[in-house]
Amino acid sequence: MSATPRRPRAIRARRVAIFGAGKVGRALAAGLRRAGYRVTLRSGRRAVPREVDADVIVLAVRDGRISEVASALCGRVSARAVCVHVAGALGPEALAPLARSCAGLAQMHPLASFASSARPPDLRGVTALVTGDRAGATGARALARAVGMVPRSFPGVDLVAYHTAAALVANGSAALAAAGAELLAAAGVPVRARDAMLGALMKTVAVNVTALGTSSALTGPVRRGDAAAVERQRAVVSARAPGLLPLLDALVRAQLPLAKALGDAPPGTLETLEALLAPKKSAPARQPARGSHPRKARPGR
Ligand SMILES: NC(=O)c1ccc[n+]([C@@H]2O[C@H](COP(=O)([O-])OP(=O)(O)OC[C@H]3O[C@@H](n4cnc5c(N)ncnc54)[C@H](OP(=O)(O)O)[C@@H]3O)[C@@H](O)[C@H]2O)c1
The missing domain is CATH 1.10.1040 (N-(1-d-carboxylethyl)-l-norvaline Dehydrogenase; domain 2)
Incomplete structure (x- = not known):
C-alpha cells in the first residue's frame, strides 16, 4: 500500500502593516514584499484604520510622531500582533500606548542611511539594533532577517x-x-x-x-x-x-x-x-600710558 502523499501545509504569509510611507517605510515594504511578506503600506499622516489586521505593525513615521500614532492605534491592532518602531534614539517605550493592545513591543533600528525613497540602500548585512520585550524583539529580529539585515541587541545600550x-x-x-x-x-x-x-x-x-x-x-x-x-x-x-x-x-x-x-x-x-x-595667542591689548586719559570721541565726526 503506497503511503498517502502529505499535503503541503499551507504557509500563511506573514502580514505586515507599515505606517509611514517615507524613505524607511518604503524601503522596508519593498524588501519584505520581496521576501514574500504581505505588506500594507500606509501614510503616516492620515487617520489610522479602525482595525489593523496584521501580525507585525511597523511605525516608520518621524520620531516625534511615534507615540501619537501608537496612541491612535490603541485597541485597533490584534492582541497577537507585535508593534515595532524604527527610530534610533528611542526605545520600545515610545510605543507604550500600545502595551496593553498587542503581544509585544520593540525598536528595530536599521543602521543604514536612507536618503531617497527612489534609491533605498542595500540592506544586506546592515545591522538592525533591536531592543524590546521578548515577543516584540523576536518579531523584530525576524523582520530584520527577512530583508537581509543582521539583528543585534546590546543590553543596557545608551540609545x-x-x-x-x-x-x-x-x-x-x-x-x-x-x-x-x-x-x-x-x-x-x-x-x-x-x-x-x-x-x-x-x-x-x-x-x-x-x-x-x-x-x-x-x-x-x-x-x-x-x-x-x-x-x-x-x-x-x-x-x-x-x-x-x-x-x-x-x-x-x-x-x-x-x-x-x-x-x-x-x-x-x-x-x-x-x-x-594650536590656537594663536592674540597680542595683549595695549595699556594706555600712565597719566594719559582715553581720548574722547569728537562729536560730529
Ligand atoms: N532616513 C534614515 O536614514 C533613517 C535610518 C534609520 C532609521 N530612521 C527612522 O525611520 C523613521 C522614518 O524616517 P524617514 O527617514 O523614513 O522619514 P521620512 O522620509 O521623512 O518619512 C517619515 C514620515 O514623514 C512624513 N513626511 C514626509 N514629508 C513630510 C513633511 N514635509 N512634513 C511632515 N511629515 C512628512 C511621511 O508621511 P506619509 O507617510 O504621509 O508620506 C512619513 O510618514 C524615523 O523614526 C527615523 O528616525 C531613518
Missing part, C-alpha cells in the same frame, strides 16, 4: 549615544562629501565628475573600516606625520574655501591620536602638527 554615533558617521560623511565637492570645484574638477569620484573614494574608506577596523583605516599626511603637507592644505583652504578651515583643523586634530597609535610618523612630527593647530 542617545548609539544614535549620535550613527548620525555623526552617516550625516557627517554626507556633509564631508559636500565639503570635498566644494574643494574639488575650487581645484577645477568639473561638476559632473565630482560626486562619482567622492562616492567611490568613500566606498574604499568603508571597505577599509570593515576589513581593517577604525583604528587602522587612517591614511594620508597626518598618519605619515607630514606637517608640511598639512600646512599647504591649510593654506589652500584658507585661500579658496576659508569656511572649511575649522572643519579641516577639527578633522586633523581627530586624526592625531589614530596616527600616534599607528606609529608611522617620524618622531616629533605629530607634535609639530599639534602645534600647527
Whole structure:
C-alpha cells in the first residue's frame, strides 16, 4: 500500500502593516514584499484604520510622531500582533500606548542611511539594533532577517549615544562629501565628475573600516606625520574655501591620536602638527600710558 502523499501545509504569509510611507517605510515594504511578506503600506499622516489586521505593525513615521500614532492605534491592532518602531534614539517605550493592545513591543533600528525613497540602500548585512520585550524583539529580529539585515541587541545600550554615533558617521560623511565637492570645484574638477569620484573614494574608506577596523583605516599626511603637507592644505583652504578651515583643523586634530597609535610618523612630527593647530595667542591689548586719559570721541565726526 503506497503511503498517502502529505499535503503541503499551507504557509500563511506573514502580514505586515507599515505606517509611514517615507524613505524607511518604503524601503522596508519593498524588501519584505520581496521576501514574500504581505505588506500594507500606509501614510503616516492620515487617520489610522479602525482595525489593523496584521501580525507585525511597523511605525516608520518621524520620531516625534511615534507615540501619537501608537496612541491612535490603541485597541485597533490584534492582541497577537507585535508593534515595532524604527527610530534610533528611542526605545520600545515610545510605543507604550500600545502595551496593553498587542503581544509585544520593540525598536528595530536599521543602521543604514536612507536618503531617497527612489534609491533605498542595500540592506544586506546592515545591522538592525533591536531592543524590546521578548515577543516584540523576536518579531523584530525576524523582520530584520527577512530583508537581509543582521539583528543585534546590546543590553543596557545608551540609545542617545548609539544614535549620535550613527548620525555623526552617516550625516557627517554626507556633509564631508559636500565639503570635498566644494574643494574639488575650487581645484577645477568639473561638476559632473565630482560626486562619482567622492562616492567611490568613500566606498574604499568603508571597505577599509570593515576589513581593517577604525583604528587602522587612517591614511594620508597626518598618519605619515607630514606637517608640511598639512600646512599647504591649510593654506589652500584658507585661500579658496576659508569656511572649511575649522572643519579641516577639527578633522586633523581627530586624526592625531589614530596616527600616534599607528606609529608611522617620524618622531616629533605629530607634535609639530599639534602645534600647527594650536590656537594663536592674540597680542595683549595695549595699556594706555600712565597719566594719559582715553581720548574722547569728537562729536560730529
Ligand atoms: N532616513 C534614515 O536614514 C533613517 C535610518 C534609520 C532609521 N530612521 C527612522 O525611520 C523613521 C522614518 O524616517 P524617514 O527617514 O523614513 O522619514 P521620512 O522620509 O521623512 O518619512 C517619515 C514620515 O514623514 C512624513 N513626511 C514626509 N514629508 C513630510 C513633511 N514635509 N512634513 C511632515 N511629515 C512628512 C511621511 O508621511 P506619509 O507617510 O504621509 O508620506 C512619513 O510618514 C524615523 O523614526 C527615523 O528616525 C531613518
